[in-house]
Amino acid sequence: MPPDPGLLPQGLPDGSAFPIAPVAPIPSGPARRSQVITLSPTGVQIPLKGVTLIPDKRVKIGDRPPLDVTPVDGVKLLGGIQDPPAKAELLSEIENRFLNKPLTFGGLEDLVKLVENHYIRHGRQLTHAFVPSQVITDKIAIAILEGKVTKLDAKSVVPEDRTWWASWYDEPYSLDKILEKVRTKTANLNSVEPVELNKVLLDLNQSPWARLERPVQHPFRRVTAKYSPVEDYIGQTEVTLLVEQKRPLRFFTGYDNALTDLLGEDRVYAGFVWYDAFALNLDHQLAVQYFTSPDGDFIEGIAGSYIVPWTEKQTTEIYAAYSESVAGITIGGIPSDVTGESTVVGFRHYYELPPIVAGGEIIRGEGYAREGDGRLAWWTLGKRDRQSFGIFHEVGAGLDFKTTDNNLQFGGATVTADSADILQLVVEYNARQTDGSGETTFSWKNHFGIGGSSDDELAALRNGAESSYWYTKVELDREHDLPWGMLAHGRLTGQYSTDNLLQSEQLGFGGYSSVRGFPERSFRGDNGWLLSLELYSPAIHPLGHLLPSLGWADELRFLIFTDWGSGSASEEFAADPLDDDQTIGSVGVGLRYDVNDNLRLRIDYGIQVQQLDEPPFPQGTSDNQTHIGLAWTF
Template sequence: MRKWLVSFALLVCSSVLWGEEVAVTDESLPRLPNPTPFQQEVLVSKCRGLILVGKQSELLSARELRNVEGLRVIDLDVPGGEERLDKKLRPLYLNQAITRPSLEEIQDTIRDYYRGYHRPFIIVEVPEQDVTDGVLQIVVFESQLGKVEIQGNTWTSTKRMENYLHLDPGQMINQQSLLSDLDFINRNPFRRADIIYAPGEKEGTTDVILHVDDRRPYRFYAGAENTGVPTTDRQRWFAGFNWGNVFGLDHIFAYQYTASYDVDKFQSHTGQYIAPLPWHHVFDVYGGASWVHLDLDEPSMDSHGFSSQLSGRYVIPFFLGLYLRQECVIGFDWKRTNNTIEFTDDFPTFGKNVNLTQFVFTYAGSYERNAYRLDFEGSFYWSPGRWVSDQTDADFESLRPGAKNHWVYFLASFSYLQRLPKSFSLFLLAEGQLSSQNLLPSEQFGLGGYDTVRGYNQREVSTENGLLLSGEVRSPALPLFSNIKRMKQVDAIQFLAFLDYGYGRYKKTLPFETKNQYLLGIGPGIRYTLEPYFTARLDWGIKLHKEARYGGGNTMVHFAVTGSY
C-alpha cells in the first residue's frame, strides 16, 4: 500500500507478527489420584454401550449398566455436543469386540476430538471395572484453570496483561482463545510474550504463566538513505522517535522528520498513533505534511508544492489457529496536494489544489510453519466522486491528464519465504495493481528503487496497472562481533542475491507516454544489524533493461543506515 508519507516499518499493524511458542509438558497436565490398575487385556466380545464420566465417583454400578445402549455422558462438558462425539466413536465400539488396541484407539479419538475444539488439557483413563454386561466406562477428566501469573514484565503493566487474557479461574482452558490473546499482546513491538502451562496447586487444575520479555517503551533514531526522486535529490536524512506505551495505555505513537540534504528542496513531518481496543480490535491513524521546492527555468511557474494526508484504519484480527492469522481492515484516506514531484521524475507538475478522498477495504493474513511462511494482502480502493471542494475532474486533470475524481483500483501482494538447509532461505514476492481510471501519481503503481526494482531510480515508472516479481536468495545471518567475549550486544550480517522484474501499463496513455514499460534488475545485497542500536542495508542493482530515459547509469546503489537508542 503506497502512501504519500514515510511508513513506519516498526509499527506496521498488519500484520504481520512474532510467532508464539507454547510450552506444554507432561507436568502441565492436571494432577489426579493414581487410578487403580486395570487388566492388561480388556476384552468385550460385543460392546453395546459406552459411558463417559467426568469424575471417577460417577461410575455406574453393575445394576445401572443393564439399561445402557449406545453413548451416555455423565457430568462431562462435551464441546460440539454429544451427538458429534458419538459419530466419531460409534464405529469403534458399538457391536464391536473391544481389545487393548481398539481401546487405545477409542481413548486417542476422545483426545483428538477435544484437541479439535482447542481443549487439549484432558486425561482419558479406563478404570478397573466389570464389563460382562458389554458396557465400557471411561473417565474423561478435563483440567480447569487454576491461576494466571504474569512474569518478567518490567515496563508493562501486570494488570493490563491480565486484562488482555480472557481467562477466569475455574473455567476450561480454550487454547485457541488463549493464543489469540497472546497474538494480540505481541502486536506491540516493544515486547514479546509467551505462554507456559504449569500444574496448578489444586488437583485437576492447570496454571497459565504469561512470560513477558519487554524493553523500555521508547526509541529515538536517526539515519540516512537514498530513497528520493532525482528532482528533489535522492539523498535524504531522517530522525524520529517511537513511544510504545503512551500515557500507560499501551498505545503507540511515532513521529518522523525527513528531508533532502538541501532541506529547501524537500522536507516532511509524519506521525502515527495506534490504539489497541479492549475488544481486541485496533484503531490506527496516521498523517503528515510535506513541502517541495524546485528551481525552474520558467520564473512565472509556481515552484513550491505541498502535500498532506490524514488516514484512518480500523483493524479486525482473526486468529484461526496456531499457524494462520488473518485480519480485515476498513479505512479512509484524505490527501491534499498541488504537485506530483514526490512521485514522478519524468514530468514534474505543479497544478491546482486537489482533495483526494477514498475508502479502503483490506484483507490480509499469514500462514507460517517451521519450513516456510506465506503472507498475503488484498486492498480495494474506491472513490465515489466529488463530495468536497477542490475535487472536480478539472482539478484532477491539472495534475494528471485523463484522471477523474472517481475510481476503483485493486492492489494485491503475495510473499513466500522458504527456509533452506544450512540456514539459507529463498524469498519470493509478487505484487500487482488493476485500475478503472487514470490515477494521480500518489495512487499509481510505482516501479524502481530499493523496495521494487533495484538498479533504477525510485519510482522510475509509475502506471495505473502493474506487476512486480522479485526473488532473493539469502545467506545465513552470521555474527560479526558477537563472538567477542566482552561484546554484550547481538549482531548479524547477511548476504543476498536478487532478481527484480517490474511491468507497468497505463490505463489511458498521453502523447508522450509509452503504453507498456518494464524494468529488470539483478545484483547482490547486504544487511547488517546490531541490536538494538544500528541497522544498515546496501543493494547494488544492475540494469538488465536500459533506455535513455532511465537515469542513473548502468548500475545504482541503494542504501540506508539507522542508528537508534
C-alpha cells in the same frame, strides 16, 4: 499409568491416577512397549474393539469412584462427557490407529497421549487423560479430566532478558487491566468450567495493532501462566499470570537511498513509537517520524500516525505528513533551485469480518537453533513461524486530503504558483491466509475523487488531471517455504484508472519497492502492473555462532530476484513524454540481515535487462542501481 510429571501443576498429584487393574503382571523396561496385553484368561490376543471416553468423576485425592459406564464397540463419548474440540478428527484418529489391533502396554500409553495432546493442541491447556481402574476386555474406557480454574491473579516480574537499551523498566500497563482483558476474552475463566487458557495467553502476547490475526509479538509485554494445584482437590487449579513489561516507548533511526535523482537520492530519518500513548492504558499507539536528506538541502519533512484499536475487530488510524522539497532545475536555460510543499491528512477505519475458514493450530518454526555450547548453529533449516488459522479478512474506508504545489517526490520537475488539492474516498478489502507452507495476502483498494481544486489548477501539475476520478489497485503477495530452509516470495500489483491522475496517485516504476536496478520513479503510469519474484537462501547466523557470549540472535539471508513493470497513461498528451507506454525489467542479487530485531540491513543490486526508451527518459539511462536500507530500533 502415572501422570506425566509435567502435568502436576494442573492439580494431578503423582500416583493418584495410576489406573490399570491388569489380568497379567505389567512388564518393565524396554519390553513394556512391545508386550501385548492378554485380554482373556486363555491368553488369546483379542483385537481392541472399542474405546469409550468418559468424564473423570473424582473430586478429592484418594477418591476411587466405580466405573459406572460400560465401554462399548467403536469410539464413543458416554457418561455426560462434553464434546472435545475437533471431535470428528479425534474419533477418527483413534479408530484408524487403535481399533481392530492387539493392544500393547506401549500402545495404551500412546492412546492416552493421543487423547490428551489433542485437547492441549486445541487450546484446552488444563486437560488430562488417564485410564481409570477397570478390568480390560476387548473394550477400554479413557477418563478425561478438564481442569478448572478456581482463582486468577497476576503479578509483575522483571524481564530476565533486559539489555542496556531495554533496561529502562517500568509498569506502563496495570495488572488490573491485564486481568480485565483475560476475563473479557474467556467468560468461563474464574469459574468451574473448562478453560482455553492457551488461546488467552496467545491473545495477550500478540500485538493489539496487528490486524488480520498476524502473529506479531507484543512489543513491550509478555505474559506467562504459573499453575498451582488446589490442595486435596483433583483438577482444581490456581493460575498466576506472570507479566513482564518494558517501557512502551521505542526510538528508531535509519538511512535509505529511496529518493528521486532530483532530490539527491539519499535520505535519513528518525522517530519514535509510543505503544501506550499518553499512558491511557487503552492500547493507543502514537508514531512520529522526521526525515531529511543528509545535508538537509533537498528534502525535509515530518509524518505521524495515531492508531486506536476500539475492539479486537475495529481499528481506526489517523495520519498526517508535511514535506518541503528543493530541486535544482533549469528554467529558460538558467539553473535554478525550486521549492515545493506537500501536505497529506487522512484516516482509515477497519472492520474485521468473520473468518472464512476457522480452526487450526499454531505451527511453530525451529527459531534460532542453539548447539550444546550455547552458540547458534550456522544454519537454520526450519520454517518460519506460521499460524494456520484460516482466512482472515477486513473492510476499510476513509478519506484522504492532499495538497501540493509540486511533483518533485514522484519523479517530476514541476513546481506551480498555486497548490492543487484533492479529496478522495478510499474503500478497501484486505485478506490474509496462512498454511503450513507459507502466507498469502490480498489487497483491493478503490479511490474516488470527490472534491478539490479546479481542473485547470490540477492540469498545471498533470495534463488531463481532474478532481473527479476513480482508480482501483490490486496487490497479491505470497511467501512460501521451500526445502532446506529456503524461501520464495512473489508480489503482483495492478492498477487501472479511467482518468489521468496526479503523480501522487500514479503507479511508480523504478526503485526498491517496484523495479530494482532503476532510479526511483523512473516513470509513472495511471494504468500498469508490477511483478517481483525473489528466492531466499537458508538463514545464516554468523554472530550467534562465532560470538555466542554476546547472546545475539542474528539472521542473514541472501537472495536473487527479478522485477518487471509496465505502465501507460489513461489519456496521452504529446506535451508530456512520461505518458508514453513503457516496460522495464531487471534481475539482481541482495541480502537481508537482522540482529536481535533491532538492527536491519537490506542491500539489493539490480541489473537492467529491459531499459526505458531514450529520449525522453534520461532517468532511465543511468547505470544499474544499488538500493540500500539500514534501520536501528532501540
